[in-house]
Amino acid sequence: MTAPFTPTAPGLDLFAAEPFHDSGPLCTSASAPALGDTVEVRLWVPDLWHASAVALRQVRDGEPVATALERGPADGAGHWFTGEVLVHNPVTRYRFCVVGSQDPSAPSPLPYAWVTAAGVRDHDVTDAEDFTLIAHTPAPDWVADAIVYQIFPDRFARAAHSPTTADGLPDLDLPDWAEPMRWSDPASEDGHRNGVQLFGGDLDGIIEHLDHIQGLGADTVYLTPIFPAGSVHRYDASAFERVDPLLGGDDALARLSAALHERGMRLILDLTTNHTGDRHAWFQAALADPTAPERDFYLFSGDGDDYVGWLGVPSLPKLDHRAPAMRRALYEGADSVTAHWLAEPFSADGWRIDVANMTGRHGAQDLAHEVARTMRRTLGRQHWLIAEHGHDATRDLDGDGWHGTMNYAGFTRPLWAWLADPDSDLNWLGLPMSIPRLPGGAATRTLRGVNAQMPYPSRLHSQNLLSSHDTPRIRTVTGDAGRTRVALGLLACLPGVPTLFAGDELGLHGLNGEHSRTPMPWDLIDGSGPASAVTAIDHDALTTVQRSFAARAASPALRRGGIRWIAATADALVFVRTHPEGSVLIHAARTAHDAIEVPTDLLLGTVRAQNPSAALLHVGGAAWADGAGVLRLSAEGPGLSALPLTDLT
Known part of the structure; x- marks a missing residue:
């Protein structure tokens, strides 16, 4: 079920005509309740539904319990209904039922409908789509405001004092596997060769470029592994107790951590527990x-x-998490590897866990939840625990384990499918096909459906990525500078922690995860070197990143708000990030499109910005006009606008 009414524009899904509830602070009184708390929840129902009754269904001790909601005042073209959810269990699920009018003179769109986190359903569905409240200790509060910059250390920067030969090769005590490379040499597309190509980036080189990172608006640096290994990617660690000397050793990590924290920034490290x-x-x-x-x-x-x-x-070789001694050595307790790098002088602010989806899982063995719970206890309340996961992470987020995931399934994949170059022959993230180009309605259903499976706090504390060291780069995926800028805008506007892979702010290209590990072209940034097909800089992308991250930092709605889907066509996505301190409407267009008309009373607000200069964020060819009770959204080309709204309440 999409919209309950026949849309006037061809191919338009008008979600604004549906009953609305989200898990943000506009519709729930608490996002991190304690066990035993009562949370007020609010549902808006359009009058066009002619609802005869509205009920709240929650599950307590495994048993569904239904209660009638209280009808409140009118707002726009509908009414708010209010109820209470008792947080009786650590994981509490709930949904709403809207019952149609029994009066034949006022026919309802449906006899009854379920309002779930995935949307409005005209039939019974499983509890997997329910809204979810979690009573476990929440993720650190700072995570919701974070903007992450991902660095592959060997390819980011050589320190000024890093020794090189006359030919520009790293002049280091190299291990037997390493193939020294000039900084301007191309990164191989072949996984084995790329893994031994040592360009000589180090941790002190990162310190020397913190102005660049902070100038983007990022406040958290995430490093892929830094331990000694048999490759430059270092996911094949030979030790966890020391930093690779090729990167500068333990002292260099302590210097980097101190430099970040002096700027009010944070540091996330990468650990292989699998x-x-x-x-x-x-x-x-x-x-x-x-x-x-x-x-x-x-x-x-x-x-x-x-x-x-x-x-x-x-x-x-895969670790066996049934071994108590291994658990104590790696992640359990104050004497573990995990705890060691959180303590001074390294003072990391969290861990990204490699292959978290397979950690502790092999055949009949499934200890993944216990691993996550144990690590979370070791980290304590102020450190972020993020899990690598390439598909549905539901089983691993619905409790007291990982705070969030790398949201490839609920962010990267749907945006790639919507914004991809129609002629792209890039692999579709492991499937035996190239990237499809899907219409906005299909992308919206994935953005809603996949993310409905996780508690909303987990989504807010998950990483949103357009690309990473394991994927093609977003500029190569879209094949177009304009669509890339739309993607960069959405990185800041959809729920979750924006995570930018170093180089994407420059429009760098990458055909696969190996090829994407291109050394940062610092000579081009400062104007001292020649451009090439791989490292030509897109200054508009750089500006878009800065403006998008600034918009997010300025808006509680973009950082911590809920999400209400308004409309979708083949070429446009429209949604609102809801928040009591001010909601924001986002209109994203992948190409030129005819006007989408949304009645203002269904929007529950009016657009404050009358021109691009008054928008919170404006990129490319998006346009709008608000008048005579209708908001008209159009585009002359790829573009995105983030528009402040009057209070939705």
Whole structure:
């Protein structure tokens, strides 16, 4: 079910004509309640539905409980209804039922409808789509306001004092696997070759470019692994107790952390809890002696040397989380690796967990929830715990484990499918096909449906990514500078923590995850070097990032608000980030489109901005006109506008 009425514009889904509730502060009195609390919830129902009754259905101790909602005052073309949800269980699910009028002279669109986190349904659905309240200790408060900048350390920057040869190669004590590269050399598309191409980026090089990062509006730096390993990506760690000397060692990390915190910024590190490298001291001890304690750290078959490698890769032996000694060494308690890097002088502010979706899972073994819960206890209340996850993360977010996920499924994939180059031959994130180009309605259904499966606080504390070190770059995905700017605007406007992969602010290209690990072209940024097809800088993208992040920082709605979908056509997405301190309407267009007309009374507000200079954010060819009770949204080309609204209440 999309809209209950026949839209006037071809292909228009007018979601504004549906009953509305979201999990933001406009519609719920508490986002992080304690067990036993009562939370007030509010639902808006258009008068066109002729509702004879509105009920709240919640689940207590596994049993559905329905209560009637109290009808409140009119607002716009409908009425608000109010009810209470008792947070009786740590995870409390609820939804609403709107019952149609029994008066044949005032026919309702539907006999009854369920209002769920995924939208309005004209039939019974499972509890998976319900709104969810979580009574567990919430993520740190700062996460909702964070803007993250992701760095692949070897490819970001060499420090000014980093030694190089006359040919521009890193002049370091290189391991046997490393192939030294000039900073201007291309990054290989081949995974094995790329993994050994050492360009010589280091942690002190990051310190020297913090002005650039902070100038974008980012306040949190996330580093891919920094431990010694058998590759430059370092996901095959040979030790967890020290920083790779190639990056500057422990002292360099302490300097970077201090420099970030002096600026009021934060540091997130990357840990592999699913596997180590085969050079790791634990694994070498396990191979050398079948009776060694480290033998239990891995999934061996009997007394022989047969073991499980992650995805069958022998250089990545998989950890066995049934081993108490391994858990204590890696992530359980104050003496663990996890706790060590949170303490001074390193003072990391959280961990991103690599392959979190497979951690503790193998065959009949499933300890992923216990791993997440244990790590969360080790981190405490002020540190962020983010999980890598490439698909539906529902099972891993509905409780007291990971605070959030890398939201590839509920952000990256739908936006790629909507904004992709129609002629793209890039791989569709692992599927045996190129990226499809879907209409806005399909993208909206994914943005609503996938994210409905997770508690809203988990969504707000998840990373939104347009690209990463594991994917093609967004500029290559869209094939167009204008659509790239729309994507960068949406990065700041949709719920979640914006996470920008270093180089995307420059419009860098990348054909796959390996090729995307291109060294930052600092010579082009300062104007001292020649451009190329890979490293040509898009200054409009840079400006868009700065303006988008500034808009997010200025708006409680964009940082912490709920979301109400208003309309979608093939080429446009329209939604409102709702918040009592001021809501914001976002209109995103992937290309020119005819006007979308939204009745102002269904919008529950009017646009304050009369021209682009008054918009919170305006990019490209989006346009609007508000008058005579109708908001008209159009576009002459790719564009995005974020427009302050009058109070939705």
